[in-house]
Amino acid sequence: MKLRHMIWKELWQRPTPMLTSLLAVTLGVTALVAIQNITVFSERKIAGDMESLGANVLVLPPSVTLQDYYGADMHGHTMPEEYVTRLALARLPGVENLAPKLCVEAEVDTIPVTLTGILPRSEFQAKAAWQGLGMLGNAVGSDRGCCATAADIGEGDNDPNSLATTRTIAELGDRDVILGCDLASQLGAKTGDTLPLLGEDFTVLTVLPSTGTIDDGRMFAHLHSVQDLSDAGPVVNVIEIMACCEDAAGGLITNLSAELPETRIVTIAQVVQTQIAVNGLMSRLSWVFLSILLLVGGASIASVMYANVTERRKEIGTLMAIGASRNFVTQMFLGKAAVLGLAGGAAGFVVGTIVAAVLGPQLLGIHVRPMPMLLGVGMGTATIVAVAASLLPARRAAGLDPCLVFNDA
């Protein structure tokens, strides 16, 4: 028999206070692990999104307040389409492509739909040719000052599904529409079907794969068709700019502001800044939650340990009478606290990871995986708190007078 054997047996002898303490510690670590897990994977997703979007820049009407990158064209404010031509002709360094959009409400067989007008890249080629700028090279920007890492805009790719990932498309007919996957399901439409829209028949060019954004519920058509059929005139809600890289986009903002002073220029970094700030807040909050819950857990453990010392006075006295040193008695209580801390930390990690795995997809649309580092953090923190909370009770136990073992003591 060893000390650890005694600790283990005693723990199971009094399971109720043990489980109460364990629960308090577990909750603290659960909060830390769940929030940290969600925060870390949310940050990774944002980083991934930014990487996949490149150094995107949005040109908006000046009165627009932007909350959602994917809903940048849904504010109802417009600006002249002529700005697109000005930007294309300016051939600003770093600009890879332009994607003007106009968003209108329409109906398909009495089902309300969000119809978004987009301009295919072929239109810019035509503008460039018309302006005598040639067909070679970039139709809308220049290579001057552009860094080596180009944004992936699917140049030369005629797959209409590229709209889902690069937010541009090479070709789009006057009476073609592209459907988001959710809207296609709602309409029961598939590629090749004909849909009545704004008094004309449109052919479904393709159904986009799921993107997890509001684009899944949209319908895309040629910008000029949307302008004509909705009587909106030659206006757009937003001009998305695909820049070749973030460095170029940094210098680009100044050039864009100079070229279009009557607009509002917003970078994708600014759009996600709020989300990043929220993530940072969550991360800090998780430590606050951990501190509060571990404080409660620590107090619970201290209380249970004090009660345990009182309850076991005679037992401790007996052990001391038959040769247990004060150090042994201290170790007996601190060992018990360490077991509670380690078990609470491990259980908190498991529960926290499960909570994050369940809530992550539901709340933020992110998939969460276990983070082994948090197991170490959780177990370490919980053990330190449990042992620290038990120091005074253990000291009290070690200071007990062994004479209390006698009959009338």
Add this chain to the structure above:
Amino acid sequence: MYQLNSVTQTYERRGQIVTALDNSDLTIPDNDFIAIVGPSGSGKTTLLSVLGGMLAPSTGDVMLDGESLYDLSVEERTALRGRKIGFVFQSFNLISWLTARENVQIPLMLSGKTAKQQEERAMEMLDRVGLSDRTDHRPSEMSQGQQQRVALARTLANDPQIILADEPTGNLDSETRQQVMSYLNEFHQDGRTIVMVTHDADTAAFAHRTIRLVAGVTHEVAMAEAA
């Protein structure tokens, strides 16, 4: 051999000084069997605590084998107690959540014996007190007499030179009392020193000497032949 020289032990209770031992002198040679009797509050338990190295007297010396017990540090006294002194308690003081064998293993564990040595010695001791068939029973699963026999086995585990017994038969019926005293007598025959506090004259009759404590003062009342 124990030698108590002018030992006085006082307590303060509600602002009043209570004298538990009053300038007591006592010599307990090796292999003695002593019964300490006296009314409640006469200082019997205090004397046992002082002898056990658990209560430093206010004044006076306690010598054990020529060594001043209370000149040792607390840890040294604890180690000495584990090595030389065994205790028998009225209410047995077994650890309720350990089996009989594990209870006997405790002093062996505390003295640093290996798990195998602990088990072998515990089995040997339980066999000696006639409980080899109850090794895996918890105290609650045993009778009072069996519990006291487990406690005796625990006392003997480290082969102590001295046994301090506090009312060892106080919770037992007459038949079991007889049995426990037979064991104590047997341990005495093995060469051990027994110091026993008791209220019971029949139990005290097993001892060679009886010391009566009255108001903290020791009085030698009888010498007897070995039982």
